[in-house]
Amino acid sequence: MRFSVGIACKNIRRRPVRAALMCIIVLFLSFTAFMGGFLITSLQNGLDSYKARLGADIIVIPSSAQGHGTVDNVLLQGITGNYYLSKESLKKLQSIEGIEKSSCQFYLTSAKASCCSARVQLIGFDPETDFTVMPWINNSIDTVVGDGDVIIGADIAYPADDTLRFYGEKYHVAGQLQKTGTGLDNAVFTNRNTIRKIAQSAAGTLERDTLKDIDLEKAASCVLIRVKDGYDISAVADDINIHVSKVKATPCVSMIESVADGFENVSVFISIITVGIWIIAVVIIIAVFALMMNERKKEFAVLRVVGASGKMIVSAVSFEAAVISIAGSFFGLAVSLLLISPLSESIRLSFSLPFMQPDITTIIALMVGAVIMPVIIGAFTATLSALRITRNETGLLLREDA
Amino acid sequence: MKLKTENVERMYFRTGRNTNFFYAVKSLDFELKEGAVTVITGRSGSGKTTLINMLCGLLTPSSGRVMLDDKDLYSISDKERSLLRNRCFGIIPQGQTGLQCLTVAENVLLPVSMYGRIGDKENKARTLLEKLGIDDLWDVYSNELSGGELRRMSTARALINDPDIIIADEPTGDLDDDTTKFVMELLNDYAKKGASVLIVTHDKDVLPYADMSYTMENGVLKEV
Numbered sequence: 001m002r003f004s005v006g007i008a009c010k011n012i013r014r015r016p017v018r019a020a021l022m023c024i025i026v027l028f029l030s031f032t033a034f035m036g037g038f039l040i041t042s043l044q045n046g047l048d049s050y051k052a053r054l055g056a057d058i059i060v061i062p063s064s065a066q067g068h069g070t071v072d073n074v075l076l077q078g079i080t081g082n083y084y085l086s087k088e089s090l091k092k093l094q095s096i097e098g099i100e101k102s103s104c105q106f107y108l109t110s111a112k113a114s115c116c117s118a119r120v121q122l123i124g125f126d127p128e129t130d131f132t133v134m135p136w137i138n139n140s141i142d143t144v145v146g147d148g149d150v151i152i153g154a155d156i157a158y159p160a161d162d163t164l165r166f167y168g169e170k171y172h173v174a175g176q177l178q179k180t181g182t183g184l185d186n187a188v189f190t191n192r193n194t195i196r197k198i199a200q201s202a203a204g205t206l207e208r209d210t211l212k213d214i215d216l217e218k219a220a221s222c223v224l225i226r227v228k229d230g231y232d233i234s235a236v237a238d239d240i241n242i243h244v245s246k247v248k249a250t251p252c253v254s255m256i257e258s259v260a261d262g263f264e265n266v267s268v269f270i271s272i273i274t275v276g277i278w279i280i281a282v283v284i285i286i287a288v289f290a291l292m293m294n295e296r297k298k299e300f301a302v303l304r305v306v307g308a309s310g311k312m313i314v315s316a317v318s319f320e321a322a323v324i325s326i327a328g329s330f331f332g333l334a335v336s337l338l339l340i341s342p343l344s345e346s347i348r349l350s351f352s353l354p355f356m357q358p359d360i361t362t363i364i365a366l367m368v369g370a371v372i373m374p375v376i377i378g379a380f381t382a383t384l385s386a387l388r389i390t391r392n393e394t395g396l397l398l399r400e401d402a
Numbered sequence: 403m404k405l406k407t408e409n410v411e412r413m414y415f416r417t418g419r420n421t422n423f424f425y426a427v428k429s430l431d432f433e434l435k436e437g438a439v440t441v442i443t444g445r446s447g448s449g450k451t452t453l454i455n456m457l458c459g460l461l462t463p464s465s466g467r468v469m470l471d472d473k474d475l476y477s478i479s480d481k482e483r484s485l486l487r488n489r490c491f492g493i494i495p496q497g498q499t500g501l502q503c504l505t506v507a508e509n510v511l512l513p514v515s516m517y518g519r520i521g522d523k524e525n526k527a528r529t530l531l532e533k534l535g536i537d538d539l540w541d542v543y544s545n546e547l548s549g550g551e552l553r554r555m556s557t558a559r560a561l562i563n564d565p566d567i568i569i570a571d572e573p574t575g576d577l578d579d580d581t582t583k584f585v586m587e588l589l590n591d592y593a594k595k596g597a598s599v600l601i602v603t604h605d606k607d608v609l610p611y612a613d614m615s616y617t618m619e620n621g622v623l624k625e626v
Binding site: 298310311 | 451452455456458460461462480481484485487488489491493495496497499500501502503504508512513515516517543559
């Protein structure tokens with residue numbers, strides 16, 4: 001073994017270009033394995049989180065709000081919006097049959113000006129009727145959201161003095177929510193009384209004064225509905241769309257389906273690229289090792305002449321390939337870790353899909369896989385090529401060369 | 403150590419217009435004399451290299467046996483045969499056989515480092531290289547050597563383990579007259595110490611060193 005290791009190390013040292021080329025091919029294998037796995041896992045996590053966060057069967061928003069700032073935009077991309085349902089619409093909604101629970105949310109955008117700490121989507125919910133935000137808050141923090149308190153999303157920097165300023169007033173940050181990988185990570189949540197107070201301060205300061213004709217006591221931006229058992233969700237949504245004017249009721253399942261379709265397309269795309277690169281890289285590795293071994297026939301023949309057994313030669317070649325593959329895999333991993341942040345961000349923005357990084361255990365598993373798989377492939381193909389050559393009789397190898 | 407063949411034959415296939423096979427070595431009984439220099443001459447393609455490859459355990463005969471003392475070289479395992487080749491044989495193959503990733507010293511000490519520690523063999527390597535006139539190339543990589551220097555390096559490598567059997571295929575090819583003389587005297591010294599030396603060559607300058615001389619023609623060996 002000592003001899004095999006020694007000769008392998010000398011070969012690598014004396015043939016740095018050959019070793020570097022092999023390293024680069026393995027680097028691609030490792031990089032694509034890790035990045036492919038990381039991106040698909042992050043998108044899957046994001047989708048799961050998105051499903052969990054919707055929590056309702058139907059979402060009702062003003063028909064005028066469709067487009068920018070709708071619930072799915074807020075959820076997926078954090079696009080902010082101010083829109084409100086009329087009093088009549090809210091009243092009419094109560095009469096629709098099949099609704100088990102409903103809870104209103106009030107959306108308000110903070111301004112990007114000195115009056116506010118940051119431009120974020122403020123979401124006011126009613127703790128008494130809410131069935132979507134409260135379970136999430138309860139999972140994340142162990143505190144009651146009182147009047148004057150706000151809870152911030154995971155991507156908002158926690159203020160040093162525990163306060164955020166909206167339209168000139170300071171509000172106490174009572175906690176921070178767990179990451180969801182959706183636009184809600186950039187939102188600020190508060191109860192109905194507090195959002196009403198913020199809205200009062202905001203009245204007259206917003207670019208388009210959308211609050212001018214709004215009854216802040218009763219206004220809502222959206223209504224989240226849970227349908228009674230035995231009722232068809234789509235039928236209830238259709239009922240709302242028919243009987244309640246100026247609103248758009250969307251079954252959440254269709255929002256999930258549309259995001260799931262997007263996820264499916266992107267993950268198929270990433271998988272195809274990953275598998276494609278792997279196939280090309282594996283074919284290149286096999287071809288390069290086969291060529292390299294062919295070129296080294298004479299070297300193996302000389303080793304046999306001086307007394308090396310076939311096993312010693314195969315060990316030396318396998319060790320050499322393993323060292324090169326391990327180095328290539330670690331370089332690939334290093335490049336992946338450097339590119340994770342910019343690539344993840346760019347994928348999230350390009351595909352408008354929820355994106356949540358996997359936990360550390362999954363990341364470590366992906367890293368281990370990204371190192372082990374290319375090493376196995378590299379060492380395996382080299383070993384096979386060496387076995388093929390050492391099976392030939394040395395006398396014939398010498399004869400070929402003479 | 404006694405090295406002999408018993409009715410050894412080696413057949414090769416040739417593909418071409420008239421696909422066929424031919425015998426490179428035909429039904430050969432031969433015993434290598436201990437403590438002597440045996441020289442085999444013959445035209446190219448007469449079967450000389452095939453014969454010595456079979457004798458070294460590098461090419462399985464189509465039929466017959468190659469016996470090293472009482473061991474059939476081709477009925478033992480590859481590991482055992484490789485170890486025997488390392489310990490008992492000193493082989494100078496045809497052509498340039500330096501490992502490019504190694505220096506001259508590392509090439510010469512390769513048979514030693516393969517199964518053990520180099521220890522005092524380093525001095526032995528220096529002495530051999532000195533006798534062959536290439537001691538100044540000790541730490542030069544083998545891809546920087548001339549053809550003649552590589553031949554001498556291969557000779558030193560073959561002799562480093564003080565083998566009982568030395569088999570050399572054209573050991574003086576690429577060498578000038580003076581160097582040929584040094585190499586042959588060195589091989590002769592080993593024969594005098596008891597080693598069996600077999601040389602296959604076209605070089606007529608080698609013949610004066612031969613204790614026994616054969617010629618090979620169409621796979622048949624004849625004593626001269």
